[in-house]
Amino acid sequence: MYIETSKRSLIKGVSWRFVATTTTIIIVYVFFGRLDLAIAAGVLETFAKIFLYFFHERIWQRIKFGRQRIDPFNLWFTGLPLSGKTTLADAVFSELKKSDIPLERIDSKDIRDVIPNVGFEREERHRHLTRVGHLIKTLQNNSVSSIASFVSPYKESRQVINDMTNNYVEVYVKTSLETCKQRDYKGVYQKALSGELKNFTGISDVYDNPESPHIIIDTDTQSIEQATATIVQFVKKHYMP
């Protein structure tokens, strides 16, 4: 985010006044053929408009019409491991970032990299997500929207996120367990099946299917482009004026 220094505003204002008044002088001269009077009119105009512009701005500051408070959203991707949450969330982020709104991308992996050794037991997962909820809430206090991708397998964790944040939009990335297993490029499903990874969602831990997500994406039948377009359209329609 940028701010404009007072110096820049001042110089820009003087620059515009120069352009505007020169135009007036030329027009008046063309119409009346008297350069001296045209210049006198220009000088008078300069002073008059500096004051008028000031009052015009002050009056408009009191007019509420057309001023909208930025109303940040929290786009939340949930789904099985390797269901495609991160890929999809990244694509949606790139697309929405073009609109130049304050927006933060939050991914499970990035957070777990910062704070290692967070467990995958039910209670630990829930605490972890409550922290993420607090992070998103703090961002929202400062007008920043978020795009978050977390397995978030438990209904109660998603409910907490919903309660903590405004404009919670749940995207259920509904990829079948079979497809996720086939995609197993990280070898994590293999490790979960062999018992090397404990509490693995879909294998040795539950995934509560979302009951009323705002958007359902079936990656077995929809392309990333289609899915991205659907989600972007939803967010733009509901949360971007």
Next chain:
Amino acid sequence: MYIETSKRSLIKGVSWRFVATTTTIIIVYVFFGRLDLAIAAGVLETFAKIFLYFFHERIWQRIKFGRQRIDPFNLWFTGLPLSGKTTLADAVFSELKKSDIPLERIDSKDIRDVIPNVGFEREERHRHLTRVGHLIKTLQNNSVSSIASFVSPYKESRQVINDMTNNYVEVYVKTSLETCKQRDYKGVYQKALSGELKNFTGISDVYDNPESPHIIIDTDTQSIEQATATIVQFVKKHYMP
């Protein structure tokens, strides 16, 4: 944060053009006494200036002079329990918030309320502060500065915060242990001395004195008003253009 809708910008633009051109017409009429020509000049001016204003804006968008990226700071209060960190940080926050910069207040207590049962053992404290560092970093990514107050007793935790965040300003609230004990309105020092509270900084856990804080506040000799003024002045001088 607010945004201006296109409708508001358009109506405001037309409103100013009306005021500006009416002024021109009046001036020209006063100088030359020909209302018909004055109106014709006004009409010509209206069209000319709509285009000129557009190009003037486009040219200024390419001029970098006077555009400053907001460079968020992280004002970090450290000190013994009841040293006065929260009171002082709150006062500084109220003062700096007047400048209308994006600013978030983060207090140890608020964070511990959201995520209860965070321990006070050395490792737990350190992980807790690393999370806070991540929160501040994420805010900074979005141009938001922060005012944080945490006992943060260990040198290594403060170092991590320093490394994770930009423009780290350390305020050491240097209140003597005796004064803190006397202030014991929460009865926490009493509980720590009796052994009811474990790992209590200053009693049963270490406080590493900051080695090179940016600001030292001695609440035994300085009033809150004096201390607030000192800190606000420092921040304004270094981080607010």
